[in-house]
Amino acid sequence: MTQTEQMNIVIVGHVDHGKSTIIGRLLADTGSLPEGKLEQIRDLCERTSRPFEYAFLLDALKDEQSQGITIDAARVFFKTAKRHYIIIDAPGHIEFLKNMITGASRAEAALLVIDANEGVQENSRRHGYMLSMLGIQQVAVLVNKMDLVEYSQEAFERIREEYRAFLGTIGMEASAYIPVSGFAGDNVADRGERMGWYQGPTVLDALDAFQARADHEHLPFRMPVQDVYKFTRFGDNRRIIAGTVASGILRVGDRVVFYPSGKSTVVKSFEQFPAPESPEGAQRSAAQGEPAGFTMTEQIYVTRGDLAVRADEPPPHVSTRFRASLFWLGRQPMEPGKEYLLRLGTAKVPARLESVHRLIDASTLEATEDATAVGRHDVAECVILCDQPLAFDLSRDLPDTGRFVIIDNYEISGGGIIQEALPDDQSWVRDKVVVRNIKWARSAIPREDRAARYSQEPALVLVTGARESHKKDLAKALEAELFARGRFVYYLGLGSLVYGLDADIKAPGINSLADHREEHLRRFAEVAHLFLDAGTILVASAIDLTHTDLDLIQTVVQQHRTLVVWAGDEVRTDIPFDIKSDPTEPLDHAVRRITAALHERGVIFRG
Numbered sequence: 001m002t003q004t005e006q007m008n009i010v011i012v013g014h015v016d017h018g019k020s021t022i023i024g025r026l027l028a029d030t031g032s033l034p035e036g037k038l039e040q041i042r043d044l045c046e047r048t049s050r051p052f053e054y055a056f057l058l059d060a061l062k063d064e065q066s067q068g069i070t071i072d073a074a075r076v077f078f079k080t081a082k083r084h085y086i087i088i089d090a091p092g093h094i095e096f097l098k099n100m101i102t103g104a105s106r107a108e109a110a111l112l113v114i115d116a117n118e119g120v121q122e123n124s125r126r127h128g129y130m131l132s133m134l135g136i137q138q139v140a141v142l143v144n145k146m147d148l149v150e151y152s153q154e155a156f157e158r159i160r161e162e163y164r165a166f167l168g169t170i171g172m173e174a175s176a177y178i179p180v181s182g183f184a185g186d187n188v189a190d191r192g193e194r195m196g197w198y199q200g201p202t203v204l205d206a207l208d209a210f211q212a213r214a215d216h217e218h219l220p221f222r223m224p225v226q227d228v229y230k231f232t233r234f235g236d237n238r239r240i241i242a243g244t245v246a247s248g249i250l251r252v253g254d255r256v257v258f259y260p261s262g263k264s265t266v267v268k269s270f271e272q273f274p275a276p277e278s279p280e281g282a283q284r285s286a287a288q289g290e291p292a293g294f295t296m297t298e299q300i301y302v303t304r305g306d307l308a309v310r311a312d313e314p315p316p317h318v319s320t321r322f323r324a325s326l327f328w329l330g331r332q333p334m335e336p337g338k339e340y341l342l343r344l345g346t347a348k349v350p351a352r353l354e355s356v357h358r359l360i361d362a363s364t365l366e367a368t369e370d371a372t373a374v375g376r377h378d379v380a381e382c383v384i385l386c387d388q389p390l391a392f393d394l395s396r397d398l399p400d401t402g403r404f405v406i407i408d409n410y411e412i413s414g415g416g417i418i419q420e421a422l423p424d425d426q427s428w429v430r431d432k433v434v435v436r437n438i439k440w441a442r443s444a445i446p447r448e449d450r451a452a453r454y455s456q457e458p459a460l461v462l463v464t465g466a467r468e469s470h471k472k473d474l475a476k477a478l479e480a481e482l483f484a485r486g487r488f489v490y491y492l493g494l495g496s497l498v499y500g501l502d503a504d505i506k507a508p509g510i511n512s513l514a515d516h517r518e519e520h521l522r523r524f525a526e527v528a529h530l531f532l533d534a535g536t537i538l539v540a541s542a543i544d545l546t547h548t549d550l551d552l553i554q555t556v557v558q559q560h561r562t563l564v565v566w567a568g569d570e571v572r573t574d575i576p577f578d579i580k581s582d583p584t585e586p587l588d589h590a591v592r593r594i595t596a597a598l599h600e601r602g603v604i605f606r607g
Contacts, residue, residue, distance in 0.1 A: 005083040006083060006086065007083055007085055008088060009085055010107040010136065013113030014114070017113045017124075018113055022144060022180065027076065029190065030079065030204070087111075109207075110131050110139045111139075112124070112141050114141060115145050116148060119159055120162050123363075125363040128163075129379060135395055135396070138175055140175055141174045142203060143160065144182050145181065145182070151181075151194045153197045163177075169365055178198075178201065178202065178206060179195055220313040220314050221245070221250050221310040222316070222398060223250065224246065224347070225307070225346060228241055239295065239299055240294065242292070246398070248288065250294070252269060252270065252294075254312075255310070256296075259306065260307075260434075261434075264311055264438050265296040266298070267294050267296065269295050270286060304347075317392055317393065318389050318391050318434070320386045320388065320389050320426070321386070322420060323357075323382070324416045324417060324419060326382055327378075327416060328378050330411070334373060334408075335373045339352060340407060342405075342406055343404060354382070354384065356381075357382060358371070358381045361379075362379045383422065384404075395417035429552055433555060433556055443533075451605075454535050455486075456488065457605075458534075458535050458560055459601070460557055460560060463540065463541045463542075464544065464564070464565070464573075465572075466543070466544060467543050470581075474541075475493075475540065478595070490536055494541070494542040497527065528540065528556070545573065545575050546573045563601070565579045565581060566579070568581075581593075
């Protein structure tokens, strides 16, 4: 154990139960305040005829980072002889949920404050439930304001037994119950003389008794990609993958895989700003909690929201569906079918509530089995469906990559933990794609170089409609127009694969291909992936593609742009399309509209 060991603590409690007073006391009694600050606040209170409160210290210090103390609305730094602490204040439910994906997501233990005079409140139970959902098992319960109940042992024990029973119902056990007076200082840093009947630890004793989380370097490496930095001036062609390591350790020479795509490369170097003066000072690894920026030996397409994982360690789960425990605080109930935004790590994807298995009132623990929506302050065991595949871990295995929040109307309205990965319609395809990407032998020509040469980004234009529609004519006219403009383009009809690539599944009988439709589409998509990897705009025609068909194709071609055109009067399937072309529309007019859309989407560079 070294003096520089650090531990993150989250402090929660009902409004006015005295959290700020306890934090102020900890700062004052551990000598963590700037010199003379305590006396300054006392003098100010005396001049303004206000009674001094330790809670005033927080307000007074918020803007005084220049005076040697780091404090803001959410975090307080102080230290004991054993370790350094960061106390993360979660003043309300919404702030608590926000912290699930920032500071509090790394909290290793918690202080939960209950007012001795008011007793256990609904929010006291809700906060306890939320701590259990966050996977924070080390909790010290502080029964504060003992001075208001004349330091009554009976009042303390009544609250202790009530809250101990509640925690037991959610599988938690507090490490300590401590009667304190933040106002008088009893049992915060010093024991005091007014509660001789209590022989347990002080708050500082309880903090130092918490066990540091197991060494994250021994956990699988996980780093949500925050951004990708590219440099072009002075011949600098580096592409730096940047993020903060959530767990594990990454070293130069490690093979890293990015999920959900499964694309892989080898870490070439870590980049530092400013750069070290000598090679001996160069960074060779990055561990949990550290910001990292590394370059790759092979240039692959990586985006914000991807999850970087070491190839020699257990992979994350990848799916669009998972079972979760969710806490909802939105003004409106969370309802199936409504689109929300789900944030997990650095990934943001549209998501929906697929089903509710059970509702639990977080304050009473009463369960409802037939709920159809999730109301304010409810906890739900539910299934979440995302529009795009996500890479994640189960919360019990790796908490940092197993937590998420739900955004509704630009506000964080809910959050939860992932309990189980569930299969979706494209799981079988996605598994093949991940293996393909891991084994892929990449060209030496970077994607950007091809785009610069052809003045375009690769894209797939899918023209679909009824058998008798003008889809083929439109697709071929589009190919001809793009070719005439000097674009790298190719037309491919799905039927062209039947007697070649699909010959092994082409058998006698009119329904032979229909019986193998998914495999037929998967093979087409793999061919499309080859064209797209070569930098081509691929124009393809197919009969009556559906939403499910499109999902399958996009699972294979992944992050490439896809434009869907419906050719015909009547839209006969549920496929979401970008452009509709009626048979009465002249082909050249429809081609111009599609070309304009490709310009708008950045597929065709202007120039």
